[in-house]
Amino acid sequence: MPPSPSVAAGTHVDAVPTPALIVDERRLHANLDRAQAYADAHGVTLRPHAKTHKSPALAREQIERGAVGICVAKLGEAETFAAAGIDDLVMANTTVGEGNARRAARLAGRVRFAIGADHPQQLRELSAAATAEGVDLRVRIEVDTGAGRGGQPPEAVPALAALARELPGLRLEGLYTYEGYTYDAADAAALRERHLAAQRTLTNVVERVESSFEAPPVVSMGSTPSLAAEVPLLPGITEIRPGTSIFFDAAQAALAGGLEQCAAHVLATVVSRVGPRAILDAGSKSLTTDTRAAGVCATRGHGVLLETGGVVARLSEEHGVVEGDDADGLSVGQRVRIVPNHVCPVVNLFERLIVVRDGRVVRVLPVATRGRVD
């Protein structure tokens, strides 16, 4: 099948076919430095979540700056990064089924790999697979500190930790939580309080299960919200896994210091004007329909236009519609830069990240784990 039109290094950004996902190299480097500095300042290990960038090249840049390794969400992502030479991986997510447990055990035979668990059945399957493959498989127990998603509530964790300790082939490495729900806090101060509460919940659980660990446990938080809002990290937290902070996005801009912190945008073209409407060639297939309804990260519309400060008011698959005052001055053929509401699933829609410096393409990075939902 023919690929998208090629974009060589040196190409002026005005000649890149739209829609395209553009990364501003200077802001990218600033965001990479900021994450490492935050981790260093709080004495914790940085393990960035690669779900945001999906790029082995960017994972290497994170590791070169001091990250211990990367975090992934799926076995397919772990397999892809391992094949690309990233040799320290944690899957901050759970899986079930014999086939998947085997994949996890095989990964542990090739690279340093740890996987999440929040249910006895998962642990038993992982134990059986690790035993069959003849490996020690590191596991981390997921603790629900308020997300209401995966992870067990604190009171259920000791039994799980004891089971992980007891089952052959498993090595209980630590605990982790995902506190992305703190984004819904009304303001930065409230987010700080919620984040500290999540940290306390997690460290309290650690105290209850310390006897299950052979070595000092890894105690791991999300944690772009804390990084963006400069929330302090309590003693006992040993690792953070920020993902979005490599780019930031429109939802996080208010927390992170403004739209000028956002390193990624969708480059689009005004394909038509119809009365008060400007029609863009970027729709939900480029921007997703993700919104954030309330709180400090609430968004309006479906992405912010850097040219006008307006928003994409409506989306269909291939079209974004800018209306009324927000469309003032936009003319047919004009290019606009849209900071998406939520950058992670936007990266997942594109084949490539086009890295730009001073208006010219410097690198084109494949989105290596796009579609690795398995």
Next chain:
Amino acid sequence: MPPSPSVAAGTHVDAVPTPALIVDERRLHANLDRAQAYADAHGVTLRPHAKTHKSPALAREQIERGAVGICVAKLGEAETFAAAGIDDLVMANTTVGEGNARRAARLAGRVRFAIGADHPQQLRELSAAATAEGVDLRVRIEVDTGAGRGGQPPEAVPALAALARELPGLRLEGLYTYEGYTYDAADAAALRERHLAAQRTLTNVVERVESSFEAPPVVSMGSTPSLAAEVPLLPGITEIRPGTSIFFDAAQAALAGGLEQCAAHVLATVVSRVGPRAILDAGSKSLTTDTRAAGVCATRGHGVLLETGGVVARLSEEHGVVEGDDADGLSVGQRVRIVPNHVCPVVNLFERLIVVRDGRVVRVLPVATRGRVD
């Protein structure tokens, strides 16, 4: 990069890694037949929109049943289908820029190709490119019958049609509209009235611009909503471009005859149970966050579970959460089939369509135009 685990023909569906996009072959064939029968019954040409299936193999099945060719949304899709041997293509969308106009003209030199336009600048660029490439480029004018997206209002169409007629290298082939907004009607009867009104608007415009056409014009409607609701087509309508009807989805089920008409679903696994919640391994990266808020196609949640009739209540990127009564009876490791709210962008998230008959894989079709947003 390593691909997703391979799935061979003959594999039992229970052994397919999840999440996966499954197509029920019997329902697929029934839906293909239904679209052709609707077009035949109303004496119009069928030109299915390939944005839904994104598969040259399925395009060929549509053409074998009587479709005149296919419809696409982007130049990248047209290029991909042309390379796969589909030789009659219409892009029911507009584009701008010299580079894109050249791509359109080159397509017209290789296959039967027509492209939409709704602005003088587009027409001038297409004319210049067609002249430079030495081809006749077919164009269709987009008419806004109420979508409030692209397309000009009826009163602006005669001037555009006259310009298309006058510019060298262009052959004005017809008019088209997109009436997907009729989905918002309160019930099937209201949808029927809105659809008929859109048809009347379009045919009235044709009468005002007839002198611009060299041959009898193509007059083209969307039009899964009319097909699903069995809306009659008025004299003067000559072509329909239904996309979603090949699969249908949860939003259209009420119109189309129920969930049993839906030919595609996301196969997912219950990875954990946490109290009243069942956690699925399919999130917004498999199901999208698309919803339809109101009207006959309103949806609840983020997809319907065929096993229980419940819905996915909440989504994050990799997780779907089923809550309360909807989660009753779901156990860890169980597989569930989720009919998505909006199937088109869901196909765009997967690498492959896994076609199943009697519980076994019969074909694995690449999603050939996934990511061809350009």
